[in-house]
Amino acid sequence: MTTIPSNLQAVKQRIAAACSAAGRDAATVTLLAVSKTWPAAAVRDAVAAGQRAFGESYVQEALPKLAELAQMTDLAWHFIGPLQSNKTRPVAEHFAWAHSVERLKIAERLAAQRPAGLPPLNVCVQVNVSGEASKSGCALAEAPALCHAVAALPQLRLRGLMAIPEPTEDSALARRRFASLRILRDALNADGLALDTLSMGMSHDLEDAIMEGATIVRVGTAIFGERNTT
Numbered sequence: 001m002t003t004i005p006s007n008l009q010a011v012k013q014r015i016a017a018a019c020s021a022a023g024r025d026a027a028t029v030t031l032l033a034v035s036k037t038w039p040a041a042a043v044r045d046a047v048a049a050g051q052r053a054f055g056e057s058y059v060q061e062a063l064p065k066l067a068e069l070a071q072m073t074d075l076a077w078h079f080i081g082p083l084q085s086n087k088t089r090p091v092a093e094h095f096a097w098a099h100s101v102e103r104l105k106i107a108e109r110l111a112a113q114r115p116a117g118l119p120p121l122n123v124c125v126q127v128n129v130s131g132e133a134s135k136s137g138c139a140l141a142e143a144p145a146l147c148h149a150v151a152a153l154p155q156l157r158l159r160g161l162m163a164i165p166e167p168t169e170d171s172a173l174a175r176r177r178f179a180s181l182r183i184l185r186d187a188l189n190a191d192g193l194a195l196d197t198l199s200m201g202m203s204h205d206l207e208d209a210i211m212e213g214a215t216i217v218r219v220g221t222a223i224f225g226e227r228n229t230t
Contacts, residue, residue, distance in 0.1 A: 004045040055077075074219065082136055082187050126138065137162075206219060
């Protein structure tokens with residue numbers, strides 16, 4: 001028996017405990033199992049344990065996996081990696097969500113390439129809440145204009161915001177980073193948008209993210225183990 005089912009249960013218990021501490025209903029947080037670098041067999045193990053939402057970061061790796069698991073029609077596939085212009089079509093055609101929109105050009109390509117027979121692609125604008133030059137995401141100051149532009153595009157549904165802050169052992173700092181995304185979301189909603197998603201928090205910091213309002217936590221290592229990069 002694999003450890004994936006027990007790992008999943010442990011992560012769900014962490015989410016439930018964090019929600020309890022935050023005075024939130026655990027049902028308001030979706031666990032996204034980040035299956036990048038892991039084979040379809042690992043996804044099958046997670047599905048057998050009740051998991052339905054999965055995150056992938058590499059298009060060329062993800063497409064064969066999605067094809068192998070195509071008969072599992074109730075799975076929701078989220079693209080969470082950097083989005084390059086030459087990779088937007090397969091994301092638009094095969095995924096239900098794209099979390100990492102950081103430029104209008106990328107959103108426009110996704111909108112143009114989303115097949116008419118599919119529901120609108122759920123998207124999140126990725127924001128660089130750390131201010132690091134090496135981090136992906138638009139600047140906090142640029143996010144409002146980008147969000148309003150993305151919300152106006154056909155075949156897309158702007159759901160919210162995503163962030164990947166720098167790793168830190170400083171819980172107070174982590175919470176400030178996550179809080180900045182929540183504050184931005186609230187300001188955008190006050191300005192006429194209807195965002196319901198904060199995609200933030202991973203294996204090491206999901207508790208801090210949940211305390212600051214995360215609605216999707218992206219967890220890979222704590223479910224599947226250390227990355228298989230060979």
